Amino acid sequence: MTTPDPTGVGTPGATEPRHTHPLTPLAHAAQVLPVVVAAIFFAGGANVGTRVLIGLAAAVVLGLVIATISYLQWQRFTFWFDDSADLRVDSGVLQHNHQKLPLSRVQSVEVNEPFWARLFGLAELIVEVAGTGESRVVLRFLGRQDAHDLRNEVLARAAGLEASTPAAPEQVLNTVPASQLLLSLLIRANTLLLFILSGVLLTTAFATGGLGALSLALVTGGVPLFSVLGEFLRLYGFTVASSPDGLRIRKGLTTTVANTVPPGRVHAVGFVSGPVWRRLGWVRVLVDLGGNPGSGDRNAQGSTVLLPVTTWPEALEVVQRVLPGVDLSAPEFIGVPERARWRAPLQRRRIGVQMTDRAFISQRGWLNQWLTVVPHGRVQSARVTRGPWERALGLASLHIDTVPGPVHALVPHMEEAAARRVLESELDLAGAARSADGPQRWMRDS
Amino acid sequence: MDESTATTESGAFRPPGERWTPISPKLAIAHRLSLTLFILVPVAAAVVFAILGWQLAAIATAAATVVVFVWAWWLIGRRVRSYGYAERADDLLVVRGIMFRRLVVVPYGRMQLVDLNAGPIDRLLGLATVQLHTAAATTDATIPGLPPEEAASLRDRLAARGEQRSAGL
Numbered sequence: 001m002t003t004p005d006p007t008g009v010g011t012p013g014a015t016e017p018r019h020t021h022p023l024t025p026l027a028h029a030a031q032v033l034p035v036v037v038a039a040i041f042f043a044g045g046a047n048v049g050t051r052v053l054i055g056l057a058a059a060v061v062l063g064l065v066i067a068t069i070s071y072l073q074w075q076r077f078t079f080w081f082d083d084s085a086d087l088r089v090d091s092g093v094l095q096h097n098h099q100k101l102p103l104s105r106v107q108s109v110e111v112n113e114p115f116w117a118r119l120f121g122l123a124e125l126i127v128e129v130a131g132t133g134e135s136r137v138v139l140r141f142l143g144r145q146d147a148h149d150l151r152n153e154v155l156a157r158a159a160g161l162e163a164s165t166p167a168a169p170e171q172v173l174n175t176v177p178a179s180q181l182l183l184s185l186l187i188r189a190n191t192l193l194l195f196i197l198s199g200v201l202l203t204t205a206f207a208t209g210g211l212g213a214l215s216l217a218l219v220t221g222g223v224p225l226f227s228v229l230g231e232f233l234r235l236y237g238f239t240v241a242s243s244p245d246g247l248r249i250r251k252g253l254t255t256t257v258a259n260t261v262p263p264g265r266v267h268a269v270g271f272v273s274g275p276v277w278r279r280l281g282w283v284r285v286l287v288d289l290g291g292n293p294g295s296g297d298r299n300a301q302g303s304t305v306l307l308p309v310t311t312w313p314e315a316l317e318v319v320q321r322v323l324p325g326v327d328l329s330a331p332e333f334i335g336v337p338e339r340a341r342w343r344a345p346l347q348r349r350r351i352g353v354q355m356t357d358r359a360f361i362s363q364r365g366w367l368n369q370w371l372t373v374v375p376h377g378r379v380q381s382a383r384v385t386r387g388p389w390e391r392a393l394g395l396a397s398l399h400i401d402t403v404p405g406p407v408h409a410l411v412p413h414m415e416e417a418a419a420r421r422v423l424e425s426e427l428d429l430a431g432a433a434r435s436a437d438g439p440q441r442w443m444r445d446s
Numbered sequence: 447m448d449e450s451t452a453t454t455e456s457g458a459f460r461p462p463g464e465r466w467t468p469i470s471p472k473l474a475i476a477h478r479l480s481l482t483l484f485i486l487v488p489v490a491a492a493v494v495f496a497i498l499g500w501q502l503a504a505i506a507t508a509a510a511t512v513v514v515f516v517w518a519w520w521l522i523g524r525r526v527r528s529y530g531y532a533e534r535a536d537d538l539l540v541v542r543g544i545m546f547r548r549l550v551v552v553p554y555g556r557m558q559l560v561d562l563n564a565g566p567i568d569r570l571l572g573l574a575t576v577q578l579h580t581a582a583a584t585t586d587a588t589i590p591g592l593p594p595e596e597a598a599s600l601r602d603r604l605a606a607r608g609e610q611r612s613a614g615l
Binding site for chain 2: 382383387
């Protein structure tokens with residue numbers, strides 16, 4: 001899908017307009033169920049019968065309203081492929097809306113199964129193309145199998161192949177076992193500390209009979225518990241597979257997500273590990289993705305995780321797929337001067353930078369240690385900054401700017417002159433990489 | 447201290463051999479105008495205290511206001527002088543700040559958009575701001591306080607070079 005077919009050879013024919021799945025209005029209406037539970041729970045009056053009645057009434061009214069609106073929208077919502085490899089969508093009840101997505105510029109195709117849709121065996125398909133404005137179509141909802149078939153069809157048409165071409169073969173690179181994921185989330189230093197704190201609070205509460213500590217323990221224990229649970233549900237069953245159109249990532253327990261990361265969209269890779277993870281040799285891999293920033297809304301946070309937890313050799317193997325030819329084995333880093341300990345006593349020894357022929361590699365951090373990799377051809381701009389402390393010590397920090405994402409390539413507290421030297425060599429390398437890459441048409445308009 | 451002669455700089459921010467263009471000192475007028483408007487609030491407070499007969503509060507407020515006003519007035523001058531930009535063969539350099547000094551380098555091939563802005567006070571004084579955007583949100587390359595003709599020609603030069611060297615994302 002990263003290789004558009006400009007000649008249009010083999011463009012498959014147009015299709016008839018299609019509706020989404022007829023159960024769509026019901027799946028939308030089912031989302032009011034939690035409201036009902038809440039209504040039953042919070043409705044005043046001790047009488048359980050009254051509460052259930054109020055809850056049911058609320059469910060029927062709300063459900064009917066949503067189902068009606070959703071039905072009208074469903075009726076007007078059609079999609080089809082035209083004969084010039086575009087995906088067309090007609091929608092809108094009051095205001096007519098027509099979308100046309102050129103499939104030759106597809107950026108990503110994602111199949112999600114939100115919890116409520118899953119109950120009905122439904123899934124949604126999200127197609128994104130390069131470009132601003134209406135560059136994204138959500139087909140909500142389709143039958144599960146239908147969604148996967150359509151995904152393959154979109155990818156096949158994007159590559160100029162026959163619509164019925166079977167899905168490109170994939171090779172599973174890594175799966176994260178549920179036990180490892182759960183353990184990794186529980187033993188993160190901040191989670192662990194909060195749990196220990198809650199334990200101490202509970203012990204004191206029971207020892208002294210004071211209830212203040214008890215409510216505090218509910219917060220210190222409850223918040224990390226919820227965040228662990230949320231992350232576990234989101235990243236459950238994390239699978240990375242390699243296929244000709246990029247890396248395929250599948251994840252999620254209640255809501256499942258399947259998306260494809262074309263190698264060309266990875267602008268930076270970051271490896272991060274906390275103190276407990278390092279004992280076990282574990283690491284998380286995050287990426288900055290180019291394309292349409294901010295359009296991933298609900299799954300924006302999750303979609304920048306390339307691997308939630310894994311060992312270093314496995315992490316390096318997957319990263320080789322998205323940044324081919326990047327060598328992370330060179331041991332010599334340019335460090336920071338001894339006097340930087342007055343500014344950063346704990347992380348000073350860890351800070352370092354090296355420039356290989358392909359990438360800008362830097363490391364930093366004391367508790368959470370980062371290793372960041374930015375291919376020279378992806379550098380957007382560079383900065384040198386100096387705060388008052390650094391000024392007094394003759395230090396400066398070097399930042400390499402990449403597209404928005406969780407990875408920040410930063411070398412803090414370098415020797416001032418060295419920061420400038422590294423900056424200039426990086427600019428040269430980035431310039432050379434840019435001219436070698438040449439213009440990339442399919443990304444131009446994003 | 448004049449930052450453009452910058453003997454204290456050890457070379458990271460403005461190494462010799464680059465042609466740096468300062469920005470218009472008129473930007474200091476714009477900033478001092480805002481400062482004067484802003485300082486009217488504590489002045490009014492001091493007047494109210496005096497009317498209410500709270501002598502000590504009035505004097506303390508007035509004294510603090512004068513100190514802050516003089517310090518900020520002086521700081522604005524230094525801040526404006528700390529700005530500078532240099533056009534090199536392949537990239538644009540922007541430097542600014544005293545306490546928090548920063549240098550931004552934007553390769554022409556990475557520019558996505560060049561903005562030219564002028565607010566009401568800017569227009570009154572004949573100033574404009576040029577801002578460069580790349581695909582990175584953190585780029586932050588802004589050159590304020592440019593005479594409008596200089597700003598327009600800078601924007602056109604940058605846009606032309608960007609067009610020449612554009613390398614996608």
